[in-house]
Amino acid sequence: DVKVTQSSRYLVKRTGEKVFLECVQDMDHENMFWYRQDPGLGLRLIYFSYDVKMKEKGDIPEGYSVSREKKERFSLILESASTNQTSMYLCASSLDSGGAGFTDTQYFGPGTRLTVL
């Protein structure tokens, strides 16, 4: 079974702090994703990566950056946390079956509930 782990289930930070959210997958997947989930808004894609050191902006990248130095690890960085970044953050990974775009199933981690005070 694919396992996607996230560094924390719950995190409380103060406005202006730099926040790192870590995600690790153990199935050698090429693609990794970061979403935030808010009530009434569903899941929104922040960034994704299709290879080491490669990244693409999703729908809501403002205020976030990402890092992928190793294939199994994808980090989401909040450079200066703000209260409107209080949310549930979900990481996902998928295999790249090649030639089909990003059509493969995404496997999600348990999520990190971040509160910014």
Added chain:
Amino acid sequence: GQQVMQIPQYQHVQEGEDFTTYCNSSTTLSNIQWYKQRPGGHPVFLIQLVKSGEVKKQKRLTFQFGEAKKNSSLHITATQTTDVGTYFCAGWTSGTYKYIFGTGTRLKVLA
């Protein structure tokens, strides 16, 4: 912008009743995937549909992808309390390669 709306937003049913959620995209999708998220959990993949007009079944669940590849539905026959959760559709937009989740339908099953 590109959107994927799901209706209804909430649905309460008596156990044994049927349930349907509809997913409508503002743009053509190259595929559609359905996920279930239990309360307090994370989305778990259910199924993927790729072909126009495709219909797939998983026990009591029936999934359909529209002919124009802009809408989809999930139908649950004779709901059970274990069906409780939020059901999301998601898909990659054709050409622009945006992965968009639907707004979700929260299902509550009353015993």
